[in-house]
Amino acid sequence: MKLTITYEHEIPINAFYWTPKAYRQPLHAHTSLEMGLCLSGTGTFYFGNKQYHVREGDFFLVNNEELHIAQSDPLHPSHYLFLNFDSDLLMREDPSLLLPFSYHSEHFSNLIAADTALAAAIAPWMITIERELRERKPGYIALAKSALIQLCGLLLRHYHSGLSASRQRMMVQSVNQTKALASLVEQRYRESISLRDIAQELGISVSRASRVFHETTGRRFADYVAMLRVQEAKRLLAGTDEQVAHIGFECGFQSLATFYRVFKESTGISPVHYRQTLGLDTDAVPAKNESFPPAP
Missing domain, CATH: 2.60.120.280 (Regulatory protein AraC)
Incomplete structure (x- = not known):
């Protein structure tokens, strides 16, 4: 569990x-x-x-x-x-x-x-x-x-x-690769990105990128991207009056249904409820299964 x-x-x-x-x-x-x-x-x-x-x-x-x-x-x-x-x-x-x-x-x-x-x-x-x-x-x-x-x-x-010198070198290499990977993700999480894209940019295999990222952070790549998107969504929900749907798209989610599901899995409440807990007005939002419009 x-x-x-x-x-x-x-x-x-x-x-x-x-x-x-x-x-x-x-x-x-x-x-x-x-x-x-x-x-x-x-x-x-x-x-x-x-x-x-x-x-x-x-x-x-x-x-x-x-x-x-x-x-x-x-x-x-x-x-x-x-x-x-x-x-x-x-x-x-x-x-x-x-x-x-x-x-x-x-x-x-x-x-x-x-x-x-x-x-x-x-x-x-x-x-x-x-x-x-x-x-x-x-x-x-x-x-x-x-x-x-x-x-x-x-x-x-x-x-x-308590680690051997060789193990220390391996772990330092993994940390450096993870840091580079995370830096690229933080720059591009608002886009539709994949682990393959990031691995190619770093010049390492997809399996290597997945392994070092998970071993160092304890997170799967997809979970880390989702976490960054939710963090940015929370910031925009609290600090702007943008519509909920627009915030989801701006943060990199490809549909409102995905935005609601991932946000609730992370915070325990929906984006609209999150904004309500802050004492802010909520806006009318499209149906949760509606896809976002293509990026301009």
């Missing part, structure tokens, strides 16, 4: 406290990246066929592919602080920050144990992010983002140091 994550703030980060059930629930994955810090109690954290005994101060890293679930000890329930966040935050800052999340699950330890210096260094950043998002004081978005980048920088140094 893969869960779609929606965000409560202008920045795509959620911070929340959670106490797992004392029985094992179904495994799940989600569209976001995730970190969990055990604040108290004990229990078990399952990742596919792996399982970790949990104690206070343990930190866990979760990408957007691996199935997982936490369970509390019935006598000493575990209590966590979790962060969910969108990989695009790190992609836009420095794609190498995504490397700790591009792991192969069978060979990866999701646990950073409580008695390590790294766990002790991570915990304050986790708490800072939660506090900034909860209190929403002036500048909280910048401070929450800065804290997340600091935290991910620590993780990058930790995991990178």
Whole structure:
């Protein structure tokens, strides 16, 4: 089961406290990246066929592919602080920050144990992010983002140091190719583009482009393009009085039906409802199965 994550703030980060059930629930994955810090109690954290005994101060890293679930000890329930966040935050800052999340699950330890210096260094950043998002004081978005980048920088140094020199070179090459690919997509996502077009422009195979992009970002190419289009649509819905249909076309969607479907999958609400939640007037829109006119 893969869960779609929606965000409560202008920045795509959620911070929340959670106490797992004392029985094992179904495994799940989600569209976001995730970190969990055990604040108290004990229990078990399952990742596919792996399982970790949990104690206070343990930190866990979760990408957007691996199935997982936490369970509390019935006598000493575990209590966590979790962060969910969108990989695009790190992609836009420095794609190498995504490397700790591009792991192969069978060979990866999701646990950073409580008695390590790294766990002790991570915990304050986790708490800072939660506090900034909860209190929403002036500048909280910048401070929450800065804290997340600091935290991910620590993780990058930790995991990178354990790689062989050849593996480091391969990952740096993948990051550079992903960065070039993402840069081209950001320039052209309003057009009708394909992974083949971008791969040819970069001089690499389609399979290579698909693999390095997914391994680094955890996203399929089509999902990344859709995410950029939805982000731009949200900006235009909030900041202009353009018609909903025109916004969808301007952002690269080829039909109103596709625009509505993708927007709702990403945000949980339709473009019209999104504009309503901002207290803005909605406009009359054509039927959802209507195609957009050709570009001028």
